Amino acid sequence: MNKDIQFLKELQNELKTQDHDSQAAPRFWTVGDYEWVEAREENAERYSVYLPYIAEAYVLDDYLEDLKEDSELSKEALTELKNDDFDDPIEWIQKYIDEEAELIPERKVHIVRPDTMFLTKEEAKSHINLNKHHYTSEVHTYAMTAWRAPKVERLLNLLETFNWDSIIDSQ
Template sequence: MEYLQELLSDETKDIDTLWAYIENNLNDDGYFSKVFVKEESFIRPDSISMFLTKEEAKRHLELNHYHYTSKAHTYAMTAWRAPKVEKLLNILSTFDWDSIEIKENEHA
């Protein structure tokens, strides 16, 4: 225990050194072999992906699963009281989509 006190008092020692001592000297019952972890969700602040539907977002995760952890999931961020978003949604919801004529690609 004297050596442990020295380790705790020595500011040059890091947590790995302390943990190694505990595992090797104070771990008769194996209690210190377990480490508790708190998992926290986060949203990447520099994320540029935006999907208009949940299905599109899910499909993106399926096709690009190798870029994400198995915990990746869809979520919603709202633009409440954002005049430009409100204007865009109004245009999209009132536009006559049937009036659009689709040109065939000449290079196909």
């Protein structure tokens, strides 16, 4: 029991002293990250190319660079590619790679990773460090407010204000 009370006292101190990241109480931390999503043409920050024959999509610029090293392409195709001797990259891809290839406009959006919820910012940072392989290089802690969640608010308030020493004294 004393170990549990000590844990609660340490948690209480951490809750009271940690950075709030501009969030109102009650607050908790999640994992924030970014992902590329399909967008309207006018909002595109990049393009990916979808190749139906292999059911794969690749970032267009990276794909074209990788193709320059592809020894299986015809000499004519490689010459056109290396000299940028085409008006539209999708036309070149449709001519030499997959006639049904499509360009997909994309934009980067911020997301809150599902199944992440931490009482302390430090715990969220630790989770990120231990699980970097699941996230992008832009992963970060993300503070959130448990808006209109009276039970969460009451619980966190109790954790932050309860006199845990009173339990030790009464034993």
